[in-house]
Amino acid sequence: MDQTVNVKELNEHIRNESSFVDMINMEMNKVIVGQKHLVESLLVGLLSDGHILLEGVPGLAKTLAISTLSGIVDTRFNRIQFTPDLLPADLLGTMIYSQQKEEFMVKKGPIFTNFVLADEINRSPAKVQSALLEAMQERQITIGEETFKLDQPFLVLATQNPIEQEGTYPLPEAQVDRFMLKVVIDYPQLEEEKLIVRQNLAREFPTANQVVQPDDILRARGIVKEVYIDEKIEKYILDIVFATRYPDQYGLDHFGGMINYGGSPRASINLALASKAYAFIKRRGYVIPEDVRAVCHDVLRHRIGLSYEAEAENITSEDIITEILNTIEVP
Amino acid sequence: MYSKVLKAGFVFVFLSLAFLPLRGQPYQAEARLDSNRIRIGDQIHLYLTLSQPETARVEFPGWQQRITPEVEVVKSFPRDTVRNNQREGITIRQKYLITSFDSGAVKIPSVSFLYKDRQGVDSVLTAPLSLYVETVRVDTTGNIFGIKGPFGAPLSWAELLPWILGALALGGIVWAVIYVLRRRKRKEPLLKPRKPQEPAHVYALRELDRLKVDRLWQNDQVKAYYTRLTEILRTYLWMRYSIKTLERTTEEILSSLQNSEMDDQAAYSLLADNLRFADLVKFARMKPAPQENEAALQQAYDFVHTTKYIPEVKEEEQQEQEQKEGNATEQEEGQESTQDNKRDHGTP
Numbered sequence: 001m002d003q004t005v006n007v008k009e010l011n012e013h014i015r016n017e018s019s020f021v022d023m024i025n026m027e028m029n030k031v032i033v034g035q036k037h038l039v040e041s042l043l044v045g046l047l048s049d050g051h052i053l054l055e056g057v058p059g060l061a062k063t064l065a066i067s068t069l070s071g072i073v074d075t076r077f078n079r080i081q082f083t084p085d086l087l088p089a090d091l092l093g094t095m096i097y098s099q100q101k102e103e104f105m106v107k108k109g110p111i112f113t114n115f116v117l118a119d120e121i122n123r124s125p126a127k128v129q130s131a132l133l134e135a136m137q138e139r140q141i142t143i144g145e146e147t148f149k150l151d152q153p154f155l156v157l158a159t160q161n162p163i164e165q166e167g168t169y170p171l172p173e174a175q176v177d178r179f180m181l182k183v184v185i186d187y188p189q190l191e192e193e194k195l196i197v198r199q200n201l202a203r204e205f206p207t208a209n210q211v212v213q214p215d216d217i218l219r220a221r222g223i224v225k226e227v228y229i230d231e232k233i234e235k236y237i238l239d240i241v242f243a244t245r246y247p248d249q250y251g252l253d254h255f256g257g258m259i260n261y262g263g264s265p266r267a268s269i270n271l272a273l274a275s276k277a278y279a280f281i282k283r284r285g286y287v288i289p290e291d292v293r294a295v296c297h298d299v300l301r302h303r304i305g306l307s308y309e310a311e312a313e314n315i316t317s318e319d320i321i322t323e324i325l326n327t328i329e330v331p
Numbered sequence: 332m333y334s335k336v337l338k339a340g341f342v343f344v345f346l347s348l349a350f351l352p353l354r355g356q357p358y359q360a361e362a363r364l365d366s367n368r369i370r371i372g373d374q375i376h377l378y379l380t381l382s383q384p385e386t387a388r389v390e391f392p393g394w395q396q397r398i399t400p401e402v403e404v405v406k407s408f409p410r411d412t413v414r415n416n417q418r419e420g421i422t423i424r425q426k427y428l429i430t431s432f433d434s435g436a437v438k439i440p441s442v443s444f445l446y447k448d449r450q451g452v453d454s455v456l457t458a459p460l461s462l463y464v465e466t467v468r469v470d471t472t473g474n475i476f477g478i479k480g481p482f483g484a485p486l487s488w489a490e491l492l493p494w495i496l497g498a499l500a501l502g503g504i505v506w507a508v509i510y511v512l513r514r515r516k517r518k519e520p521l522l523k524p525r526k527p528q529e530p531a532h533v534y535a536l537r538e539l540d541r542l543k544v545d546r547l548w549q550n551d552q553v554k555a556y557y558t559r560l561t562e563i564l565r566t567y568l569w570m571r572y573s574i575k576t577l578e579r580t581t582e583e584i585l586s587s588l589q590n591s592e593m594d595d596q597a598a599y600s601l602l603a604d605n606l607r608f609a610d611l612v613k614f615a616r617m618k619p620a621p622q623e624n625e626a627a628l629q630q631a632y633d634f635v636h637t638t639k640y641i642p643e644v645k646e647e648e649q650q651e652q653e654q655k656e657g658n659a660t661e662q663e664e665g666q667e668s669t670q671d672n673k674r675d676h677g678t679p
Contacts, residue, residue: 228614228615228616230613230614230615230616232558232613232614233614284615285615286614286615286616287614288580288581288610288614289580289581289614290580290581290582290583293580325578326575326578327578328578329577329578330577330578330579330580331558331613331614
């Protein structure tokens with residue numbers, strides 16, 4: 001009976017602590033019309049301390065969503081436009097000589113902030129991407145002989161454009177794996193777009209209020225880790241990730257030659273963590289299969305390497321994930 | 332003295348001529364046969380070889396069918412060109428397969444190669460060839476035999492296969508006709524009827540009975556109890572409404588049911604409560620009270636009973652069935668009365 005009480009207590013605790021989620025949603029909805037999935041994914045990333053890669057054609061409010069979120073949470077926000085001539089020092093910072101003090105001083109780069117928007121990350125060469133990804137992983141930056149810890153919460157939101165491939169440097173598989181979620185944004189619905197047009201033609205563009213403190217986020221992150229995940233759900237998560245590696249063992253023989261490599265253990269960890277964060281957003285103290293399925297595409301789509309055969313047959317990682325979810329028995 | 336000088340002069344001229352570099356003719360043509368004697372109808376090769384400067388244009392004879400009225404060309408092979416090692420120029424070789432059906436000595440005339448170079452148009456000739464075509468010797472002292480019939484060629488699979496397939500098809504048709512006639516004679520249906528699938532509610536009720544007997548929650552296996560309960564319900568829904576339930580979550584199942592033929596809202600609510608409650612036990616470590624466990628099973632029974640499919644029996648089929656049953660009863664009664672009669676008459 002103690003366990004029962006624990007889950008009930010946790011549910012109650014989560015209901016109290018997650019009240020800011022509604023406030024964030026409300027403020028976001030003032031500025032962003034539609035894009036419910038984008039807003040949910042941003043919250044999942046924020047609550048599970050995971051970075052997000054956003055993919056979508058220009059004009060889908062990617063940058064607006066991120067800047068709005070940073071405004072709501074009372075954090076610092078920097079936007080870095082990645083270009084082919086960008087250098088790691090432009091991002092991280094560098095040592096400059098002070099004639100007044102006659103010594104080298106550290107000039108911190110724009111990455112020293114809470115929310116970083118790496119706009120069109122694939123426009124810069126690998127050395128700049130690596131510099132950013134190292135900061136993402138270690139959450140610290142070394143300039144010269146000095147190491148600086150980055151402020152918490154630290155969240156990188158990178159965007160890339162799926163339609164322009166010329167003059168880009170695609171993120172290597174090992175680096176793209178460090179993004180917890182890859183969120184694909186689609187065009188808004190007709191009614192939503194009508195509202196967007198009206199909103200933009202109005203005399204004043206709505207602004208979001210600052211309603212959440214960074215401490216609320218850090219406290220919520222601790223609670224997200226306490227969300228109960230049952231053994232059956234763990235097995236379900238592992239079955240999904242293993243099906244991307246060994247499809248033939250799950251009755252998906254036709255995908256055998258189409259997957260070069262499946263999800264890594266980091267995929268399993270992130271799927272579990274993102275499911276917990278999603279359950280938190282839904283005000284639950286335990287994970288249910290719906291939570292896993294809700295975040296599965298975002299967690300796995302960039303972690304499945306497709307073969308030439310799959311590309312020739314127009315099979316995407318989305319198709320593979322959908323087929324896996326439709327095949328593996330739900331607990 | 333004069334003769335010595337003359338002799339020395341002759342020797343000098345002779346030696347000078349002897350050591351002069353040999354310069355061959357730029358065009359040389361040769362014709363050659365495998366053999367100059369064949370039996371009538373036999374085939375031999377004729378080789379034409381022409382050495383020429385690399386840039387010169389030379390025309391080969393364009394024999395189509397015959398070289399002479401007696402000599403026929405069976406086949407003309409492609410030309411082969413070789414670069415000369417010691418001399419300048421190239422050598423072109425062409426091979427022909429020839430035959431003759433006229434006995435006796437045959438002459439293959441010189442072959443003329445027409446060429447054109449800086450000095451104009453000229454030709455080069457091969458030496459003529461002679462070929463003797465022997466006829467078959469006839470034993471005039473022996474008996475006279477009739478004309479031999481044509482030789483039979485061995486049968487191939489390609490020739491046999493249509494016959495084999497035809498025979499198999501014929502055999503199949505004959506078997507099918509016999510099968511159909513026999514079935515008709517016995518008044519049996521042509522195809523054996525498939526064993527009807529167990530109705531969904533029969534399966535569900537049987538499994539729910541088993542779950543009740545297994546007493547899982549009474550033995551502190553509450554999670555296993557609810558896992559089996561939901562599995563039974565999901566399998567029932569799959570069999571009853573053809574909805575893929577095993578790979579779907581509770582909410583997805585409920586959403587699919589709303590779009591299905593199920594229109595009983597009370598039953599839907601019953602199922603939704605049951606599945607959502609089971610999820611709490613399975614995934615949220617909830618331990619329900621004993622009466623809740625019993626209620627969950629009862630709800631499952633109620634849902635199955637409410638939604639079970641009972642096929643409507645048509646009036647005609649019902650009448651037919653009743654008639655059959657009536658006939659069977661009459662036959663039984665008839666047999667009984669016969670046996671009674673036999674007993675009365677003392678028949679063994």
